[in-house]
Amino acid sequence: MSEREAASLIPVLSAQELAAIDAEIAHVPYRAAVAIDALKIVQAHRGWVSDESLQAIARHLEMSAEELDGVATFYNLIYRRPVGEQVILLCNSISCWIKGCDRLQAKISSQLGITLGETTADNRYTLLPVTCLGACDKAPVMLVGEELHEDLTEQALNRLFGEGET
Amino acid sequence: MSLELPRQDRPLTRNVREDRRPTDLGAYEANGGYQGLRSAMGRLSPADCLQILKDSNLRGRGGAGFPTGMKWSFVPMDDSPGHKYLICNADEMEPGTFKDRLLLECDPHQLIEGMILSAYTIQADVAYIFIRAEYHKAAQLLREAIAACQEKGYLGNNILGTDYSLEMHVHASAGRYICGEETALISSLEGKRANPRAKPPFPQVSGLWGRPTIVNNVETLCNVHHIIERGADWFQSLGLTDDAGTKMYGVSGRVKNPGCWELPMGTPVREIIEEYAGGMADGYQLRGFLPGGGSTDFLTTQHLDLAMDYDTIGKAGSRMGTGTMIILDDKTCPVGFVKNLMEFFARESCGFCTPCRDGLPWSAQVLDDIEGGRGLPEDMDTLARQVVYIGAMGNTHCALAPGAMEPLQSALKYFREDFERHLNGGGCPYCDGGAA
Numbered sequence: 001m002s003e004r005e006a007a008s009l010i011p012v013l014s015a016q017e018l019a020a021i022d023a024e025i026a027h028v029p030y031r032a033a034v035a036i037d038a039l040k041i042v043q044a045h046r047g048w049v050s051d052e053s054l055q056a057i058a059r060h061l062e063m064s065a066e067e068l069d070g071v072a073t074f075y076n077l078i079y080r081r082p083v084g085e086q087v088i089l090l091c092n093s094i095s096c097w098i099k100g101c102d103r104l105q106a107k108i109s110s111q112l113g114i115t116l117g118e119t120t121a122d123n124r125y126t127l128l129p130v131t132c133l134g135a136c137d138k139a140p141v142m143l144v145g146e147e148l149h150e151d152l153t154e155q156a157l158n159r160l161f162g163e164g165e166t
Numbered sequence: 167m168s169l170e171l172p173r174q175d176r177p178l179t180r181n182v183r184e185d186r187r188p189t190d191l192g193a194y195e196a197n198g199g200y201q202g203l204r205s206a207m208g209r210l211s212p213a214d215c216l217q218i219l220k221d222s223n224l225r226g227r228g229g230a231g232f233p234t235g236m237k238w239s240f241v242p243m244d245d246s247p248g249h250k251y252l253i254c255n256a257d258e259m260e261p262g263t264f265k266d267r268l269l270l271e272c273d274p275h276q277l278i279e280g281m282i283l284s285a286y287t288i289q290a291d292v293a294y295i296f297i298r299a300e301y302h303k304a305a306q307l308l309r310e311a312i313a314a315c316q317e318k319g320y321l322g323n324n325i326l327g328t329d330y331s332l333e334m335h336v337h338a339s340a341g342r343y344i345c346g347e348e349t350a351l352i353s354s355l356e357g358k359r360a361n362p363r364a365k366p367p368f369p370q371v372s373g374l375w376g377r378p379t380i381v382n383n384v385e386t387l388c389n390v391h392h393i394i395e396r397g398a399d400w401f402q403s404l405g406l407t408d409d410a411g412t413k414m415y416g417v418s419g420r421v422k423n424p425g426c427w428e429l430p431m432g433t434p435v436r437e438i439i440e441e442y443a444g445g446m447a448d449g450y451q452l453r454g455f456l457p458g459g460g461s462t463d464f465l466t467t468q469h470l471d472l473a474m475d476y477d478t479i480g481k482a483g484s485r486m487g488t489g490t491m492i493i494l495d496d497k498t499c500p501v502g503f504v505k506n507l508m509e510f511f512a513r514e515s516c517g518f519c520t521p522c523r524d525g526l527p528w529s530a531q532v533l534d535d536i537e538g539g540r541g542l543p544e545d546m547d548t549l550a551r552q553v554v555y556i557g558a559m560g561n562t563h564c565a566l567a568p569g570a571m572e573p574l575q576s577a578l579k580y581f582r583e584d585f586e587r588h589l590n591g592g593g594c595p596y597c598d599g600g601a602a
Binding site for chain 2: 098
């Protein structure tokens with residue numbers, strides 16, 4: 001396959017994605033400077049960043065796909081593998097640990113049948129650990145999608161995710 | 167809250183509502199907002215503003231406590247062409263720290279007014295707010311607030327009819343604790359991996375895209391327009407000790423009323439824990455506390471009467487850090503506590519410097535062995551050596567690894583018998599300690 005043919009296999013970014021990326025490019029000195037914004041924009045539209053998306057973004061930013069992947073894989077909230085419809089970010093930093101986040105993690109695992117880094121079979125949830133969410137007075141806490149759940153209890157988890165196998 | 171200070175004595179939270187709903191532009195202006203900006207821009211030169219800041223003795227609220235006026239004084243002020251940048255560090259991720267979220271979510275315009283006057287002082291023409299990915303609500307509020315300010319003429323070209331212009335952008339991050347380190351933050355804002363940089367050159371001279379750059383914490387920048395409007399003497403008078411101003415203090419862990427309060431700088435530790443946080447929760451005793459986030463040294467019950475300010479806590483062998491305390495109670499295992507922090511720091515190392523990349527997982531492994539009953543007596547010597555070679559020796563670009571060693575080294579000092587009980591008794595003697 002020629003280079004041109006290979007390039008034609010890379011899906012183009014949508015007009016919406018390009019507009020959002022170009023708006024970021026407008027206030028930086030060179031295109032590659034918006035690498036993280038561009039990855040986040042495409043992820044917001046597609047849920048995750050596939051190899052094909054990565055190559056399309058890299059081409060638009062005039063950088064190599066390898067260099068962009070080095071950036072993408074550094075950041076824990078850029079997903080280079082498919083994730084569920086909602087990502088559960090469970091805080092396991094110190095204040096939440098004191099208040100029993102390990103128990104809650106075990107509870108969620110039994111409810112959803114997944115452990116950290118996994119996605120449910122119905123593709124609804126992915127469970128990931130996250131750095132201190134800055135709500136330590138309400139520990140333990142987690143984010144589900146963009147919603148913060150504070151003062152978490154096993155009862156609250158039952159309401160959210162059902163009773164599970166326990 | 168009956169303990170709350172009167173609003174005039176707490177400038178940073180005077181617009182914070184009981185229900186925590188955000189203060190919009192109209193309400194902010196009605197309460198005197200942007201008056202400081204209006205009066206300063208007509209009356210004071212950048213040099214005047216810098217002098218007031220220096221005289222006020224404002225110190226960086228992100229954790230290091232470096233004098234803000236001095237930091238800014240290293241920015242070149244000649245007329246050479248090219249951008250200068252002001253960056254707000256809103257990447258609040260220090261374990262146990264939850265003060266900037268409150269300021270961002272409840273009063274976004276206060277930060278923006280502070281940033282405009284800060285940028286004016288150093289004559290920056292572009293400002294960024296670098297906010298962590300998970301603060302969705304705050305990022306949205308800030309974007310809306312910036313748009314409202316552009317319409318009002320507080321931001322954009324020729325602000326309030328002067329010849330000063332400033333554009334402001336919000337950059338929502340994509341994770342990783344290391345982004346809060348100022349040179350790593352600059353790398354990340356440039357679209358790169360967030361590796362910290364060797365200093366010098368310092369960002370004030372060569373920062374974002376090689377241009378002069380100032381990076382300050384949210385709480386620091388929120389103070390600036392109050393100081394310029396009301397003067398250095400007023401700001402000095404707010405503190406109870408030699409350190410000036412108020413401070414956002416917080417307490418988390420097993421206390422009756424965990425929370426965050428704006429109090430005079432230098433408020434005693436005991437008052438914060440016993441009065442504001444309501445004392446220990448029923449059935450729990452205080453054993454120790456990290457004064458200001460996960461990378462500060464433990465202090466114990468003998469330190470309760472110390473003033474919470476930079477110098478006093480520093481002299482006691484720790485750091486005030488972010489001012490948000492994490493409480494260690496008598497039913498939580500100190501080894502497990504330090505292991506949780508060490509695993510966090512090992513996970514969050516950017517991987518650039520060997521002592522940090524390889525040393526922190528080693529420390530975490532040793533702690534895991536001790537906690538799990540697989541520890542050996544010589545592990546105590548290993549940990550003591552790690553504290554020296556990973557921490558105190560200064561073998562890394564940034565402060566992540568030395569910070570990671572602070573809770574460990576102080577736990578070895580104050581809770582040594584707990585480590586020994588683990589080694590002698592074949593594992594963790596705490597049955598209900600957090601993780602158990």
